[in-house]
Amino acid sequence: MTEAQGAAMxxxxxxxxxxxxxxxxxxxxPHGSAWVSANAGSGKTRVLIDRVxxxxxxxxxxxxxxxxxxxxxxxxEMTTRLSAQLGGWALADDAALRAELIRLTGERAPDAARMASARRLFAQALETPGGLKIQTIHAFCDAVLRRFPLEAGISPAFSVLDDQMRGLLIARVRDRLAEAAAQGENDAFDRVAAVLGDEGLDALNAExxxxxxxxxAPPAPDALCAAFGVDRAxxxxxxxxxxxxxxxxVRLHALAVGLSAGGRNDGWIGHPLVExxxxxxxxxxxxxxGRALRKGDGAxxxxxxxxTSSFSDAHPDARPMLAALSARYEAARARADALAAAGxxxxLNAYATAFLDAFEDEKRARGALDFDDLVAKxxxxxxxxxxxxxxxYKLDGGVDHILVDEAQDTAPDQxxxxxxLADEFYAGEGAREGDRTLFVVGDEKQSIYSFQGADVRLFGATRDHVAARMEAAAAPFNALTLETSFRSAPAILRVVDAAFARAPEGLSAAGAPPMHAAAKHDLVGRVDLWPMLPKDDAAPEPPWSDPVDAPAPANPRLVLARAxxxxxxxxxxxxxxxxxGDxxxxxxxxxxxxxxxxxxxxELVRALKRHGVDVAGADRLKIGEDLAVRDLLALARFALTPGDDLTLAALLRSPLCGLSGAALEALAAPRAATLWAALRADPAxxxxxxxxxxxxxxxxxxRPYEFFERALTQEGGRQRLLARLGVEAEDAIDELLAQALAYEDDSAxxxxGFLDWIGRGEIEIKREMDKGAGAVRVMTVHGAKGLEAPVVILPDCAAGKAG
Incomplete structure (x- = not known):
């Protein structure tokens, strides 16, 4: 590159x-409301902090x-960054502060009085009762309901259900409905279980x-039937x-036998027709x-x-007869499907109504709300x-400026x-003294929480609603787009735009293809594309001794993980x-x-460990599945029931006791009584x-917390567990201790009791992965939201069923 080319770049x-x-x-x-659509890496968090x-x-x-x-x-993070910015202003020398304020506003240098006011902002924020109100929508709704509990029709002393207690209440409601069905009081549980089976019930409850x-306001059965075009009768x-x-x-049977005796294509019709x-x-x-009259794809x-022509020439009535039978089948199949769907x-509606009523009863009895209740109420x-x-009216006197981050993930109730709140800014006396503003920032393309109720269409619809209200009130309003990425290389952005140019539907309410620009034109980037790994149909069957639910060794997902x-x-x-190359x-x-x-x-985590690569493990884990937690719970179960040989055997093989497989076999095989008796009698x-x-x-x-803490500290259990299982086990151990403390707050x-309580729920914890501690991070797309890395691998891009 010549000097002139470098200068031009x-x-x-x-x-x-x-x-x-x-x-x-x-x-x-700060003057006027704004609605900002911001691409990834375009600095929207910085804009939000700068605006505050x-x-x-x-x-x-x-x-x-x-x-x-x-x-x-x-x-x-926002509170920390804002505090750092305001704190930096308070401590900066005049030249540095002047330069920062010019960068912030793009205007001429501020005078001494304006600089002095900027220095005082950090102290003002610290002295504000309760601090700056930077919070989640759920925290805000919680504060509103605690301020107006009677107006909202709830207990002033309501509590908020955590995930563990919510799971326990759901299980209690399920048991209540099953008992009601057994007693003949309400058969909703039996009817839905007959459709779904036991395994699908938990997923249905969550949905x-x-x-x-x-x-x-569930529709009546007649209305549901009408929606499917059938009568309830x-x-x-x-x-x-x-x-x-x-x-x-007679003729149909003859055709079926003839088709089944014919070639392969005719046999696809004949064999199932004979059946x-x-x-x-x-x-x-x-x-x-259905197999005889339809193709493999269901058409x-x-x-x-x-x-085939050869068969039809020999049997001229075959095609008309089968076509007539197919027409009757399709009509009957469509009506049967409609009747089944209506039923x-x-x-579903009967069960959902009974389930939600019972769930509300359980919460009401405890004076509790869940997170969805906070927003809805x-x-x-x-x-x-x-x-x-x-x-x-009361809230309107306390809020002049609302800023909403990640607006694309905001659900309808939110x-x-x-x-x-915002409509009050421009209604009647709400448009009172001075500037009152609404600032919204988000990226429709990053809307990934539809399963939690977020609707990307509301981003544009709400923008239009706000713009209309602003125009009616003659209030300043800016709709802006931040397209330039300060994070990604041009090569990465070009690939992203090209990938979605042909199929932009669903990325935004308007369905427009994405457009990204790079601020750093000279930043080097690289995109590697690997070929699709097909399923190996010729792979040998796994040994009969393998578990039936174990994936085959040649499973493409396992092969990809290892590669x-x-x-x-x-x-x-x-x-x-x-x-x-830096x-x-x-x-x-x-x-x-x-x-x-x-x-x-x-498998990717396991394979990385086998190669000696430091890996942080999964971003979320269920503590009941963590080996360290299972070992600690086994210790507690043994302490209560020492005669349980299986629990003791598992405990002895754990790092808490450290017996080898050979030592355990030598101890257990010749025993005449319990394993515990054999252990106590063996001087080794x-x-x-x-x-x-x-x-x-x-x-x-x-107490439960004291029991586990003693095992971990006085007996050296934590050190032994981490030495065997790695530092990633520490998160689960700490969460077990936290759950023990939470249990002690509400129960004897x-x-x-604690073992029974923790066994009823499925506790999942999110591990902090923002730093990675120098290890490879393996996480879901949802869990990685807001994080960055120089090298990002997307191994799960194929559509359809896994594997």
Missing amino acids: TESRNAAVERASLQQRRAAA ARLLWAGARPERILCLTYTKAAAA ILSNRALFR ALEERPLDALFDGADM ALATDDPDARAEAL PRDWAKNP RAIV AGRLLTEGEMGAWAL WRVIRA LAAEVARWIRTGERLPG RAVRAGDIMVLVRRRDILAA HRTVAARLEAAMAAADFL PTLE
């Missing part, structure tokens, strides 16, 4: 950065600024709770039972007819081409009736709360350079993003037996 980069910075300053301007800082500098009172974020972690708004009909009525059975004619079971007959066969909808409080007007691990190990072993790739540079935590993620294991005797004695009088602190 630098000038182009500086111009791009200046254009992007100008857009950022416009978005952060400029609002404060323009004279807004800290307690009148409300900043709503999606997660507690985002709220904490009902996630979509509870749909069941607030016809639900018992079986249209598929009469398919052969009026048919020439259908031979059975007296109506369900088996309908299933066989009807083309009877102008089937059966299931009735069963706050929304109803602020939008319905005279009490809502009163609450809005928008309801935000709109109720990725080998490639990552090669990078680190050979000193592979990062794009641009340094070698390190384990902490690498982030692997998967769609779900399945065999691909698990006197130290282990003494440790377990101490645990048994402690179980009689120590017995070890037996």
Whole structure:
């Protein structure tokens, strides 16, 4: 590259950065509302923080600024960054502060008085009672309901259910409904279990709770039937039972036998048709007819081409007869499906109503709300009736500026709360003294929480609603787009735009293809595409002794995981350079993003460890599945029931006791009594037996937390567990201790009670992965939101079923 070319590239980069910075300053301007669509890496968090800082500098009172974020972690990060910025202003020398304020506003240098006011902002924020209101929407709704509990129709002393208690209440409700069905009081449970089976019931309960708004006014059975085009009186009909009525059975049987004896294509019709004619079971007959009359993808066969020409020439009536039978089948199948769907909808609505009523009863008995209740009840409080007007009047006096982060992930009930607050800014006396603003920032393309109720269409619809209200009130409003990425290389952005250019639907409400620009034109990037790994149909069957649910060794997802691990190990072993060549790739540079935590993620972690690559493990883990927690719970169970040989055997093999497999076999095989008796009688294991005797004695009088803490510290259990299982086990151990403390707050602190309590729920914890501790991070796309890494691997891009 010549000197002139380098200078031109630098000038182009500086111009791009200046254009992007100008857009950022416009978005952060404190006078007037703004709605910002911001691409990933375009600096939206910085814009949000700059806007809060400029609002404060323009004279807004800290307690009148409300900043709503999606997660507690985002709220904490924003608070930290804002405090650092304001603190930096307080300590900076005049030249540095002047330069920072010019960068912030793009205006001329401030005078001494303005600089002095900027220095005071940090102290003002610290002295504000309760601090700056940077919180999640759930925390805000919680505060509103605690301020107006009677107006909201709830207990002033309500509690908020954590995930563990919520899971226990769901299990209690399920048991209540099962008992009601057994007693003949309400058969909703039995009817839905007959459709789903036991395994699908927990997933259904979760879906009902996630979509509870749909069941607030459930439709009547007649209305549900009408929606499927059937009458309720016809639900018992079986249209598929009469398919052969009026048919020439002798001729049809002859055709079936002839087709089954013909070539391969005719056999696809003939063999199942013979089955259908031979059975007296109506369900088996309908299933066989479906295979005969439909193709493998479920579409009807083309009877102008089937059966084959040779067979049709010999049997001219074959195609017309089969076409007529197919038409009757398709009509009957469609009506049977409609009747079945209507019947299931009735069963679902009846069960959902009973489930939600019982769930509300359980919460009401405890004076408890869950997180969805917080938002829903706050929304109803602020939008319905005279009490809502009163609450809005009182709140309206305390909020002048609302800032909403990650708006693309805001659910309808959450928008309801935000709109109720913002509409007051421009209604009647709400448009009172001075500037009152709404600032919203988000990226429709990053909307990944639809399963939690987020609707990307509301991003554009709410923007249009706000713009109309602003125009009616003659209030300034800016709709801006931040397209320039300060994070990613041009090569990465070009690939992203190209990938979605042909299929932009669903990325935004308008369906427009994405457009990204790079601020750093000279930043080197690289995209590697690996070929698809097909399923190996010729792979041998796994040994009969393998577990039936174990994946086959040739499973493509396992093969891919092992290949990725080998490639990552090669990078680190050979000193592979990062794009641009400034340094070698390190384990902490690498982030692997998967769609779900399945065999691909698990095998990748195992394979990386086998290659000696430092790996942080999964971003979420269920503590009941963690080996360290299982070992500690086994210790507690043994302390309560020392005669349980299986529990003791598992405990002896754990790091807490450290027996080898051979030592355990030598101890257990010749025993005449219990394993515990054999252990106590063997002098070779006197130290282990003494440790377990101490645990048994402690179980009689120590609280659950004290019992586990004693095992971990006084007995050295934590050190032994971490030495065997790695530092990633520490998160689960700490969460077990936290759960023990939580249990003691609400229940009689017995070890037996705690074991029963923790066994009923499934506790999942999120591990902090933002730093990675110098290790490869394997996490879901959802868990990686907001994180960055020099090397990102996407191994889970195929559509359809895994594997």
